[in-house]
Each structure stands twice: as structure tokens, then as C-alpha cells.
Amino acid sequence: MVENIKKYGGCPVSATLKIIGGKWKPLILYFISVDVNRFGQLQKMMPGCSKRMMTTQLRELESDELVHREVFAEVPPKVIYTLTEKGESLRPVFRELSKWGIKNILEPRMSENQQR
Amino acid sequence: MVENIKKYGGCPVSATLKIIGGKWKPLILYFISVDVNRFGQLQKMMPGCSKRMMTTQLRELESDELVHREVFAEVPPKVIYTLTEKGESLRPVFRELSKWGIKNILEPRMSENQQR
């Protein structure tokens, strides 16, 4: 990997994490991928994420071209978020992250609690 | 994935990112994996990472059981860091993160610069 760092002038893993590592980004990307695609719907699914956070995370995902934002000229406003191709291409990455997390964090956490 | 979130009480992707997402953690894990395993050596490889940061990141990796810290009773002090099995098991995760980062961030960044 050192060759990659030299070749490209940076660590590819850190570069990816910088883009997808926002506090709510994985969850937002996931929900959009299953067609929870409106601002208000996303908020209902993630009550811990404030309106302000939701907007900034979505704007960053948009400027990194992982999601597309489509505004309809209606009142009350209607906005729909969809994954771009670049966003879709994260699937295998998320699959690995998810597999590892279930096995090494969530499952152990569960069996801990079952002990008592 | 919503089933996983409900089943395990949390998002497995976010859980993993919380552990490996520290500013210097991917790089530290990588260098340890190729036997750059002493504190001072790691510092030389990562001049942008302050001593203080290096210690806190290493301590967190240790408490998350991704690295093992072995202290030798010598003067001057000698400490060697190695990957645990849990740390090793991140390889496929990092492979995907790296592949995606090269293709979608580093390569585009390079060809941009070549244009002029």
C-alpha cells in the first residue's frame, strides 16, 4: 500500500473514510438506497439526526456525487434524493464493513447482554 | 439492513467506522501490518501525526483489541505493536475501501492534475 500512497499522494483508505465517515452518512445512504428518499422521511427514520445535521450531511454527499438531489417545483416543496452510480458502487464496501461490524461488534455486544 | 439495525440495536457499518475511522488509524494499522511496529518508527512514517495523537490512536486501537502492545523491560524503553487476529480480520474490509478510494478519489484526482 505504501506504493499506492506514493503513487497517488495519499492513503486510499483514509480518503474513502473521509467521504463516507460522516456521523450519519452510512445510514442516510442506506435509507436512500431503499427508497426512503425524501427529507422528511429520512428524518423520521433517524430521529437522532437533527434537521441541521441532515442538511449538511446530504449536501456533502451531494457535492461528493454520491447522491443526486431533485427538486420539484411544487408547494409545499418536494425534494427527492437518489443514489448516483458512484453511490451505488459503494455497495461492496458497505457489505464488508457490515459483515465485520456484525461479527466483531454487534454480535459480541449481544451475547454479553444475554449472560445475565 | 434495517433488520440488522433492529436485530442488533445499531448500524453495523457505523459501528465499524467508529472503530477504524480515527484520523490516523488506517495508516497506523497498515504500517503495523508491514512490521513498522515501534512507536518511533511509526512517527517517522507519519510526520503529520503528533506524538500525542499517535499515543491516543494507539491506545484506542489497543482497547478495541485491534493491536497488541508488548513492553520490554529495557532502557531506553522498547515497545512493539502487532496486529491481533481481530486486527488481521480487517484486511478484506480495507481491501474494498482501498479499491474504491483508488478508483473514485485518487485516480480522478491524478488525471485532473495531468490536464494542465
Added chain:
DNA sequence: AATAATGGTTACAAATTGGTAACTATATAA
């Protein structure tokens, strides 16, 4: 004329993270 619905924006405060530089310990070598 007031209210609801949607998707925000803005100002301010609080919390978290990170940088800098000085300090520590101790055996060995000069």
C-alpha cells in the same frame, strides 16, 4: 386571516478533537 405542510437556513452555544511545547523516567556512554 390564520394554519398546515415541506424543506430548509441561520445564529449562537456547547462539546469534542487536535496541535504545541514542556516535562518525565532510567540505564548507558562519553
Added chain:
DNA sequence: TTATATAGTTACCAATTTGTAACCATTATT
């Protein structure tokens, strides 16, 4: 006796991130 090497720790300050709550625009409905 003083300097060197290694692996830190600590205090203090600056920067970044995040939360809270109030505000906005517009059309349709009551």
C-alpha cells in the same frame, strides 16, 4: 557529570463539529 535514546504524559489553547431553537417561503385549506 552530562548527554543520549525511547516512549511516552500533561497542560493549555485553537479549531472543528454538533446541538438547539427560532425563522423563512409559498400555496392550499379552514
